Amino acid sequence: xxxxxxxxxxxxxxxxxxxxxxxxxxxxxxxxxxxxxxxxxxxxxxxxxxxxxxxxxxxxxxxxxxxxxxxxxxxxxxxxxxxxxxxxxxxxxxxxxxxxxxxxxxxxxxxxxxxxxxxxxxxxxxxxxxxxxxxxxxxxxxxxxxxxxxxxxxxxxxxxxxxxxxxxxxxxxxxxxxxxxxxxxxxxxxxxxxxxxxxxxxxxxxxxxxxxxxxx
Ligand code: DC
Numbered sequence: 078x079x080x081x082x083x084x085x086x087x088x089x090x091x092x093x094x095x096x097x098x099x100x101x102x103x104x105x106x107x108x109x110x111x112x113x114x115x116x117x118x119x120x121x122x123x124x125x126x127x128x129x130x131x132x133x134x135x136x137x138x139x140x141x142x143x144x145x146x147x148x149x150x151x152x153x154x155x156x157x158x159x160x161x162x163x164x165x166x167x168x169x170x171x172x173x174x175x176x177x178x179x180x181x182x183x184x185x186x187x188x189x190x191x192x193x194x195x196x197x198x199x200x201x202x203x204x205x206x207x208x209x210x211x212x213x214x215x216x217x218x219x220x221x222x223x224x225x226x227x228x229x230x231x232x233x234x235x236x237x238x239x240x241x242x243x244x245x246x247x248x249x250x251x252x253x254x255x256x257x258x259x260x261x262x263x264x265x266x267x268x269x270x271x272x273x274x275x276x277x278x279x280x281x282x283x284x285x286x287x288x289x290x291x292x293x
Contacts, residue, residue, distance in 0.1 A: 079104070079194045079292055080209075081285065082202035085216035086262060087166070087250050088223030090273055090281065094216065095198040097282045102196070102289055107189055108149070109199035109206070110169070112142050112182050114160035115151040117168030127171040137181045144189070161231075163238060163246060170250045173200075174257040200254060203265035212288055213268035216281065220247050222274045 079102075083095045092108055099106035119125075119140060125132045143150045148157055159165070172178050179201075186206045190197060197206065203213035218226075224244035231238045254262040264270060269288075273281055 078192065079211045079289055080190060080207050081196040081289060082207050082210035082213045082265075082268070083196065083198040083216060083285075084200055084203050084214070084262070084264065084268065086200075086223065086254065087247055088227040089216045089218050090226065090278055091198040091216050093278050094281045094285065095196045097278070098285050098289070099196040101282070101286050102194070102293075104194040104196060105189075107144060107186065107195055107197040109182065109186055109197060109202065111144075111149045111160060112185070113173045113178070114165050114169040115142050115149055115156055116140065116178060116182070117170075117172045118156060118160050118165050119151060120172055121165070121168050127168075127175060129175060129177055133175070133177060137177060140181075142182075142185060158234075161234070162236070163231075163242065166246065166250065170253045174253065174259060176259045179259055200262040201260045203268045204263065205260055208265070211292055212285070213265050214271055214285060215264035215268040216271045216273055218272065218274040220244065220251065223247055 081098065083091050085091050092110070095108070096106050120127065120136065123136060125136050141152050148155045149160070183206055186197065190207060199206065203210060203215070221244065224240065224247045227247065228238060228240045228243050271281060271284065
């Protein structure tokens with residue numbers, strides 16, 4: 078069994094790398110950011126404010142999030158594309174600062190990892206969700222490089238977005254994610270730091286797969 082934890086700020090390329098590593102090793106990939114996005118999306122839809130109150134508790138109790146064949150299901154419905162907009166990025170960041178939200182999602186994530194091999198990416202995988210993971214990485218890149226990667230990704234999907242807006246939102250989310258009171262984004266002491274500003278995705282994937290193969 079091998080559990081690979083990949084953490085880092087938005088747009089560092091975590092999901093591209095994590096997905097490819099999982100595919101090469103033939104193990105499951107769990108995108109925990111997509112889970113915060115799905116919840117942020119549902120809160121927006123139901124007009125539930127990102128504050129700890131009864132409406133939030135009720136929403137958490139009546140929410141199911143699952144992955145199957147590369148799709149994310151929110152209450153049984155596929156929401157892959159609906160959760161990938163700048164608006165939902167901000168909603169996810171806001172809801173991820175709430176203790177009750179993190180408690181609920183961490184429980185689901187630990188249940189999903191169970192006792193099997195997985196690659197999981199997020200912000201607190203090496204520190205909270207899978208503190209005993211066999212391999213831990215903290216992947217980062219400059220804010221400008223991360224914003225331009227996100228910009229190219231959204232433009233390729235046909236979304237009408239501006240680079241400047243994405244850069245300022247990247248910086249705002251970095252600030253929110255690393256200064257929130259509950260589990261702020263930080264590198265686990267035993268995580269390998271990979272600055273990917275001048276690395277291709279392929280180089281990062283090869284590095285992790287090489288490390289993993291030494292352990293299998
Ligand atoms: O990785 P992403 O951009 O899809 O994540 C969306 C938001 O969810 C981001 O603002 C940080 C938050 N998040 C988190 O707090 N903990 C995680 N394990 C994953 C994501």
